[in-house]
Amino acid sequence: MRAVRRSNATGSFSWIGSDGWSARSLVSDGNEPEVEGTLSVQPQANPVRGFEEYFLNLTVENNRRNPWFVEFWEDHFHCRYPNSSRTPYNHKYKRACTTKERLSRHNTAFEGQLQFVSDAVLAFAHAFREMHRELCHGLPGLCEAMRPTSGHEVLKYLRKVSFQGLSGDKFRFDANGDGPARYNIIHFKQVRAGRYQWVRVGEYMEGELILNMSEIQFKLGQPQLPESVCSLPCSQGQAKKYVEGESCCWHCFNCTQYQVRHPLDETQCVACPQGTVPDHARSRCQDIPEVFLRATSGWAIGAMSLSATGILLTLFVGGVFLRHNDTPVVRASGRELSYVLLTGILLCYCVTFALVLRPTDAVCGVQRFGAGFCFAVVYAALLTKTNRIARIFNAGRRTAKRPSFISPRSQLLICSFLVGVQVLINGVWILVSPPRAVHHYPTRDDNHLVCSSHIDASYMIAFGYPILLIVVCTVYAVLTRKIPEAFNESKYIGDFTMYTICMIWLELVSLYASLSGVGLTLVGEGYCS
Known part of the structure; x- marks a missing residue:
């Protein structure tokens, strides 16, 4: 502490003191400004009842059993006791003791940790008593079973002792062989300007710490706690x-x-x-919040509005067909395939509502199957129509015999076969790679909830076969573009439908890839219309 003062470092340190030095006057006396703010852990000790009275009544004459008591007496009273042996310490005392000197509370300071000495002695006393009771069965003195006394045996009894010491505190050893964990937290503070004092600010009792922070004051008038000059706590992150x-x-x-x-x-x-x-x-x-096409978004509302309009128009056309089901116009148009075509168009519009739902495994399965299936129904019906017209007029140029497989039932079977191929493709695809809703992370800050087929190009499996039907249907439309005016339905199929669909499908993949389900919805509505 004197070195701190010489270095002008008073107040630069906050001391944590052990019981070996912190509360001793040797350290604090004369060095109060340097010691100020010290926190110390001191074993909690209470006075041993009767010891002060006993010790203050001791003299050299009545305490012959302690061979060092004379040296203590000479050092305490700074005199040479009559007839005492010469020591390296008492030769400096010129005055002889009168033997009338007496110890008193005014000239004697007692060690505050005496309780631990007392408890240690009593612990051995209780251990030996229990050991003697068990091994010697009440016989006085040491019996043969205790000659010699085994240290291992004593330790066994020592661990079991439990008693109330002379200080009034309970004593026992814990499972680790340690005595009771009882400590006082003391603090050296300036209670008022120029007056310093050790103050008890807390205690540690059997694993529980109690600390009165309001009593802790590292500097007079400065209640804030000191900061570490080595390293401050790190910030968040x-x-x-x-x-x-x-x-x-x-x-x-x-x-x-x-x-x-x-x-x-x-x-x-x-x-x-x-x-x-x-x-x-x-x-x-x-x-990261999930991102997916929500039914409340502008895209979804627009798509569902168009789909709802398309569904109403499709149902209206279907109603017109049913009302005039037996008229020559409806019969000549191939009403069976017309109904299939209207059904496919209706499915195209209905798939829209599956595309705007929150992706789940079931929704992804409906999307995967429905996207290709509804297109296959539409194009299978158109292909069957154009194929029938082409076969009729090609056969008419060569013979007057009616071509085979042009009856309504045959046409439905052909159309069903063409649609069945798409069903088979979808079924195998679903079995090999079951549809799943997964999280996709295009960037580190994105969390897209999508169907697994949207991440790569596997969604084209559903569109490959419908594209093939489109190409074949377009070829038939071109081949039959010059049929007689009375049979100009194929011409409209080619000019108005197939050529337009081919242009739309050129944009389908790019739109679908960039807008996921939205692109498919809008494109599907475009060519279904």
Whole structure:
């Protein structure tokens, strides 16, 4: 403490004192400004009842059993006791003791930790008593079973002792062989200007710490706690890198944009898993909100509005066909295939509502199957129509015999076969790769909830066969474009429908890839209309 004062470092340190030096006057007397603010842990000891009275009544004459008591007496009263042996210490005392000197509370300071000496002695006394009771069965003195006394045996009895000591406190050893954990937390503070005092500010009793922070004052008039001059606590989102060879000093470094400090190791940063980012406090990873086409969005509302309009128009046309089901116009148009075509168009519009639902495994299955199926129904009906017309007029140029497989039942069977191929393709695809709703992370900040087939180009499996039907149907439409005016339905199929659909399908893949389900919905409505 004198070295601190010589270095003009008074007030620069906050001391944590052990019981070996902190509460001793040797340290604090004359060095009060340097010791101010010290916190210390002191074993809790209570006075041993009767000891002061006993000790104050001791003299050299009545305490012959203690061979060092004379040296204590000479040092305490600074005199040479008559007839005492010469020692390296008493030769300096010129005055002879009168033997009338007496110990008193005014000239004698007692050690505050006497309770531990008393408890230690009593612990052995209780252990020996129990050992003697069990091994000697009440016989006086040491019996043969205790000659010699085994240290291992004594330890066994020592661990079991439990008694109330001379201080009034209970004593026993715990499972680790330690005595009761009772400590006082004391604090050296300036109670008022110029007056310093050790103050009890808390205690530690059997694993429980009680601390009165309002009593702690490191500097007079400065209630704030001192900060570490070695390393300040790291901020949120920072980890520690300890200085080599040190356990109390560190440097703080920032975790990267997508890292948080490890919850169990403050020296490490860990990356947040895909689909999560650090929260504002950078203390934990939080989920990125899912992004998917919601039924309440503008895209979905627009698509569903167009689909609803298309469904109403399709049902209206279907109603007109049913009303005039037996008229020559309806019969000549191939009413069976017309109904199939209207059904396919209706399914195209209905699939829209599946495309705007929140992706789930079931919804993804409906989307995967329905997207290709409804197109296959439409194009299978158109292909069957154009094929029938082409075969009729090609046969008419060569013979007057009616071509085969042109009856309504045959046409429905051909159309069903063509649609069945798409059903088979979809069925095998679903069995090989079951539809699943998955999270897709195009960038580190995105969390898209999509169907698994939307991530790669596998969705084209559903469209490959309908595209083939379109191409074949377009070829037939071109071949039959010059049929007589009375049979100009094929001409309209070619000019108005197939050529337009081919142009639309050129845009389908790019739209579908960029807008996921929205592109398919809008394109499907375009050519279904």
